[in-house]
Amino acid sequence: MNDAIVDFLCLSASDQIQFLKEGEFTRWPPPERIRFLKQLLQSETSSKTMASALKILRELKYRDRFFFRRFLYHQDSSVANAARKAMETSTVSHDSGEIRLADMVKRENPADRPAVVRNLLKDCDTMSESLLLSLLQIEDFRVREEVVANLSPDINLDEAVLADAVNGAVWYVRSSVVQILGRRHSGVLPDLARRLVGDANVDVRLSLAEALGLLQNEETRPLLETLSKDANQWVRRRALKALAEVKEGDG
Structure with a gap:
């Protein structure tokens, strides 16, 4: 992360937006602004700043729809809407x-x-x-x-694209993607499960236990064992059932 990004992230949310819209940043050459905004959007910052950054990228006629796509499913509607508008102005x-x-x-x-x-x-x-x-x-x-x-x-x-879309997505998108990957016996599910095993949403963890149970292999066993100790009883029960099915398959 370069020094400009580090300094920017130290600003308050309102000062960040003011810098992007009215500050020295507006006098930077377009290629430099685009590079800065892309790096900013991959950093930890507020939703308001992210939405502003996406809007400015669109105004700068940045046209990488694959970059914008990752923000289409963000849990904050202002970010998702800004990404949607950027996608709509894509040359494709x-x-x-x-x-x-x-x-x-x-x-x-x-x-x-x-x-x-x-x-x-x-x-x-x-x-x-x-x-x-x-x-x-x-x-x-x-x-x-x-x-x-x-x-x-x-x-x-492309199941890897689906797994990547889970980042920042609202809980029901996370849960649905997990269910779809489970039904497809996807090889990317275990890696995704390692990221979601501690998810704050119960429905996501329940979907994870069910999806991992469909794979029934040794790679999923440690993940199911973790879920079998979950704070929610329904997640625990589903994980324990899946573990029993894995052991039965081994036998």
Whole structure:
């Protein structure tokens, strides 16, 4: 981390935003501002500062949609919305079209959403990670249940991208991604589980215990043993059940 970033992070949140919008920073050459903002967004800072940084990157016509994508599922809506706008101004229209498709599902009558998602998945032989994650971000548990239950394991997905999207995502996106990776018997799940085994959300840890139980291999045993000592009784029970199934499989 360079000295400029270190000094910046010592400022209060309001002073950080003022620096980005009105301070000496505005006189830096665009390439230097872009490098600074990208490094800033990979540091620990406030959501308001992150949203401002994303907006400025968009105004500077930075067009790396893969960089912006990691912030689409941030738990703070201001950051997610700033990333969404940046994606929409990308020179590549594919991602923004997928975002509009997810928005179309969101605009449906809540009672009709499950059927719409079910039909979408039934006719879908390909799906990008960005569309999948956009669907999981919809604040409707029935939509997420349909996606988890009906997403074909034959659809080619970059599971590492899904695992990376968990960083900073709201709890129900974290939980759904874990469930999907478990159903796909994904090789990236154990590494993700090591990051989430101490997650603050009970539903995420419960999904983790269930997903690890589907793998039933030696690599998951230490993780399940940790979850079997969880503070929540339902997580403990599911982890103990999975451990018993792993031992039964060994026998």
